[in-house]
Amino acid sequence: xSVALTRERPAGGDVARAFAAAAAVVDPEIPVLTVADLGxxxxxxxxxxxxxxxxxxxxxxxxxxxxxxxxxEAALLEAGFAARVERQLSPAWTTDWITEDGxxxxxxxxxxxxxxxxxxxxxxxGEIEVACPRCxxxxxxxxxxxxxxxxxxxxxxRRCAEPFDHFKCI
Amino acid sequence: MADGAAxxxxxxxxxxxxxxxxxxLSEWCGHAPMLEEDLAMPNMALDLIGQARALYDHAGLVExxxxxxxxxxxxxxxxDYLNCLMVERENGDFAHxxxxxxxxxxxxxxxxxxxxxxxxxTLAAIAGKAVKEVAYHVRHAGEWVIRLGDxxxxxxxxxxxAAEELAPYADELFEGDRVTAEMAAAGIxxxxxxxxxxxxxTLAGIFAEARLAAPQAPFPIAGxxxxxxxxxxxxxxxxxxxxxxxxxxxxx
Numbered sequence: 001x002s003v004a005l006t007r008e009r010p011a012g013g014d015v016a017r018a019f020a021a022a023a024a025v026v027d028p029e030i031p032v033l034t035v036a037d038l039g040x041x042x043x044x045x046x047x048x049x050x051x052x053x054x055x056x057x058x059x060x061x062x063x064x065x066x067x068x069x070x071x072x073e074a075a076l077l078e079a080g081f082a083a084r085v086e087r088q089l090s091p092a093w094t095t096d097w098i099t100e101d102g103x104x105x106x107x108x109x110x111x112x113x114x115x116x117x118x119x120x121x122x123x124x125x126g127e128i129e130v131a132c133p134r135c136x137x138x139x140x141x142x143x144x145x146x147x148x149x150x151x152x153x154x155x156x157x158r159r160c161a162e163p164f165d166h167f168k169c170i
Numbered sequence: 171m172a173d174g175a176a177x178x179x180x181x182x183x184x185x186x187x188x189x190x191x192x193x194x195l196s197e198w199c200g201h202a203p204m205l206e207e208d209l210a211m212p213n214m215a216l217d218l219i220g221q222a223r224a225l226y227d228h229a230g231l232v233e234x235x236x237x238x239x240x241x242x243x244x245x246x247x248x249x250d251y252l253n254c255l256m257v258e259r260e261n262g263d264f265a266h267x268x269x270x271x272x273x274x275x276x277x278x279x280x281x282x283x284x285x286x287x288x289x290x291x292t293l294a295a296i297a298g299k300a301v302k303e304v305a306y307h308v309r310h311a312g313e314w315v316i317r318l319g320d321x322x323x324x325x326x327x328x329x330x331x332a333a334e335e336l337a338p339y340a341d342e343l344f345e346g347d348r349v350t351a352e353m354a355a356a357g358i359x360x361x362x363x364x365x366x367x368x369x370x371x372t373l374a375g376i377f378a379e380a381r382l383a384a385p386q387a388p389f390p391i392a393g394x395x396x397x398x399x400x401x402x403x404x405x406x407x408x409x410x411x412x413x414x415x416x417x418x419x420x421x422x
Contacts, residue, residue: 020358061220089224090295092302108399143308144206154206170302 014081018051020043021079025071028064029149032109035068039097040086051081054088059150059170087125095169106167112155114169132157142166149150176291176352178233179252180359182242183349183395185225186253189243190403191274192218193410194261201306203264210310213272216260216358221296228292244414248407249397258394258403263320265325266332272311272376277343278304280368282359289357312376319380329382337385342392343369349395 015039022044023036024045035041035055042054053072057065069085095114098106103113112133129138147154152165195215202208226239257274282304285297303344318325344362351357377384392398413420 021235057220057299059217059220060224060296061216061218063216092295092298092300094302109284126211141233144210145306146206148209150213150216154209168306170306 014045015044017052017079018046018076021075021081022051022072023069024055025075027072028067028071030106030109030111032105033098033102037102037105039067039099039102040093042073046081049082051076051083052086053083054086056088056091058093058101061150083095090094093170095167098167102167110134110164111152112166114167115167128169130155132160132162133164134162135160171350174336176349177356177358179349180353181225181229181232183252183254185229185242186251186280187257187274188218188222188225189410190251190253190406191257191270192216192222193377193406194257194259195222195267195271197261198267207264211267214307214310217307218298221300221303228296231292240414244411248371248399248403251394251399251403251407252397254339254342254389255394255400256336256342258400259336259339260402260405261329262332262335264314265328265372266335268311268314268318269329269332271307272315272338272373273340273343275304275307275311276369277362277365278373279308279372280365281362282377284360284365288359293358308372312372315376315382316380319377319382326381329380330385333382333385337387338389338391341390342385345392345395347395 023034023041025035027033027035027038038058040056040058042056044051044053046052053076055065055069055072055151065087068084069087073083073085088127096116106113112130115128121161130140130142131138131142132155135157137157139158140155141158142153143156144154146152151168151170153168154163155166156163192215195211195218198208198211199215200208202211222243223239224244229242230237230239256270259266259270279301282297282301286294286301288294288297315329319331320326343364346361346363350359350361356363374384
C-alpha cells in the first residue's frame with residue numbers, strides 16, 4: 001500500500017484521544033455546546049482499527065443530525081483515525097443527559113436550560129418555573145411551544161421584557 | 171413471528187400517516203396567522219417527517235428488497251400509499267388544521283406509549299423518542315382548540331365547522347383488519363381499537379374546555395388503509411413527488 005494514501009492507524013490505547021476529538025465537536029445550532037455537553041455522543045470505540053462514534057439524535061426530525069455526524073467523522077479523520085459514525089436510536093436521548101457544564105453554558109448563552117424530567121412524561125408538563133437567563137426573574141410567560149428550533153420554546157420575561165429561548169425538557 | 175407482508179403494510183401505514191401530515195403542516199410555512207405558529211407548524215412537521223424517515227428506513231429492512239426512505243416517500247403511486255384519509259385532507263383554515271392535529275396526536279400519544287413495549291426493537295426505539303414529541307403536539311393543538319372554541323363567535327363557529335368536517339374521518343384511525351390483528355398477535359403493536367378510550371378521554375377534556383359539543387359522525391369515511399384516497403391526495407402527491415418525477419434519481 002502506498003504510504004501517501006495510508007492514514008496513521010493508531011494503537012488501541014488511543015481511544016481516549018479519539019473520544020476527545022469527537023467530543024469537542026460543537027452543535028451547529030447552539031455553538032456553545034459540544035456533542036459531549038449535549039450528551040448525544042454515546043460512545044467512541046476502536047473496532048478493527050476504525051474509530052466508531054455512536055451518536056443519538058435529540059429529536060426525530062432534527063435537521064442538524066447529518067451535519068453533526070459529518071462533523072464528528074471529520075474530527076476523527078482530522079485526528080488521524082479511520083472513522084465511522086453510527087446513529088443509535090435507543091435509549092432515546094433526554095435533556096437529562098445535558099451535563100451540568102452544558103447547562104451553565106446554555107444559561108450564559110441566553111438560553112434557559114431544561115429542568116430535569118426523569119422518566120415520567122407527566123413530569124414534562126408539571127408546573128415549571130422558567131427563569132429568565134438575563135435577569136433571573138421567574139415572572140416569565142411562554143409565547144410559543146416551538147421556538148427557532150424544535151428543541152426550544154419561546155418565552156418572554158415580564159420583568160425585563162426580553163424574549164428568550166427555553167431548551168425544552170424532553 | 172409476524173408475516174413479513176403484514177409487518178411491511180403496518181410500517182407503511184404508520185410512516186405514510188406521518189409523511190403526509192408532515193407535508194400538510196409544512197404547507198403552512200410562510201402562511202400561518204402569526205410568526206409563532208409559522209415556526210410551530212414546520213417544527214411539528216419536522217418531528218412527523220423525522221418519524222416517517224425512521225419508519226421507512228425500517229420498512230426497507232423488513233422488506234429486504236433494497237428500497238430506502240426516498241423510494242417509499244417519493245416513488246410510489248397513489249394507490250400504494252396507505253395513510254388514513256384524515257391526514258391528506260386539505261388544510262382548510264387554522265381551526266381545521268389545529269383540530270386535525272389534535273385528533274391525530276390524541277390517537278398517536280397512547281399508540282406510541284404502547285409501542286415503547288413493542289416486540290420489534292426498532293419500533294420500540296422510535297417510539298421512545300416519538301412519545302415525548304407527540305406530548306408537545308397534543309398540548310399545542312389542545313391549547314389552540316380551547317382558545318378558538320372558547321374565543322369569539324367567529325373562532326367558535328370555525329371550530330364547529332372543522333369538527334363537523336373532520337368527525338367522519340376519526341373512525342378510520344381505529345380500523346382493525348388482518349394487518350392490525352397480526353401485529354397485535356405478534357406483540358408488535360396494539361389493536362388500534364384498544365386506544366379509543368384514551369383518545370376519547372383526551373378529546374372530551376379539551377372539548378369541554380373549548381365549549382365544543384362532541385361532533386357526531388353517522389357516516390364514517392375510510393379507505394386509505396387499502397390505498398383508496400380522496401381527490402386531495404393526487405394534488406398533494408403532485409407537489410410532494412414533483413422533484414423526483416421531474417429529475418428522477420436526483421440526490422443532493
